[in-house]
Amino acid sequence: MMQNQKSLLPPQSSTIAPDVDTLFYFIFYTGLVIFAIVLFGLIFFSFRYRRRKGQPLELTSGVDKNTKLEWLWTIIPTILVIIVFVWGFKTFLKMNIPPRDGIVIKVTAKKWFWMFDYPDGRTMINDLVVPIDTPIKLLMSSEDVIHSFFVPNFRVKMDVLPNRYTVAWFEATAAGRHDIFCAEYCGEGHSKMLGTVTVLPKLEFLVWKDSENNAFSDATPLDEQGAKIFIQKGCNACHTVNGKPSIGPTMLALFDKMESFTNGSKIQVDENYLRKSILEPQSEIVNGYQPVMPTYQGLINNRELDALVAYIKSIKDN
Ligand code: CUA
DSSP states (O other): OOTTTTSSSOOOOBSSHHHHHHHHHHHHHHHHHHHHHHHHHHHHHHHHTOOOTTOOOOOOOSOOOOHHHHHHHHHHHHHHHHHHHHHHHHHHHHHHSOOSSSEEEEEEEETTEEEEEOTTSOEEESEEEEETTSEEEEEEEESSSOEEEEEGGGTEEEEEOSSSOEEEEEEBOSOEEEEEEEOSOOSTTGGGOOEEEEEEOHHHHHHHHHSOOOGGGSSOOHHHHHHHHHHHTTGGGTOOSSSOOOSSOOOTTOTTOEEEBTTSOEEEOOHHHHHHHHHOTTSSOBTTOOSOOOOOTTTSOHHHHHHHHHHHHHOOOO
16 A cells, blocks of 8 residues: 555545545645745845844834735635635535445444444454445444544544444545554553454455354454453453452352352352353352442343353363
């Protein structure tokens, strides 16, 4: 993606990019011209009217007004500002009103990665795969702090908030890979919150869509994914993995353990018990603990649940 190296801006790889850039260059070059007029005017006049040697100190003439000039420097900037406003507002509307057709993809930002949920249930992490020449609407929310979804090549940047949906859309015009950055400082891992938009020709996208290789079928074992989820989902705030009791029971050597509950019942911890404890934490309370755990029903998908269970199983003594 280096074809535009002479330009000030990254490659234009979406339908909106040329609009944004043209406006940018208009403002940039207009600013440059005004800058030149003011700066060179300043230099020229201070030279032209400098005090010369042997010249007596004179008061300046009584000219304090030039109506023509004042009209000029009022009207010209006003016109420029109106042009920028109308042009910018039109582009703003185009950028912010997604077309009705196209694919809707749910974007979830989390410390510190991007998750993309497709309408057919496929989930991708940090890799957004889309067809070329198709409007893509991104419905975005965050699971923790404010992030910002930024694809420089598309000129798309939108904040991703924890308490509401924000929307962005684009239509890619260049196949290939385009960087995604997080553009809002969101903590320690902010600079590593990177992703890629992979733009495929339409046919290749259909093939990809029908293929089975989900992002999760990569080589990462389930329990390793679970270890990450354990932290992402905040489990570690109340559950230790080192044997020390905290707000909730420790996860160390929990699997296979005989657990007794406040209602008098007992159970040997298995996969289903773990699953139930995550989704319905209030159903049985382990002796010695308070019923304070919130349910993760709806906050965690099946895959994440699988991964968490695998991870908890793997936390053994020794
Ligand atoms: Cu997410 Cu910075």
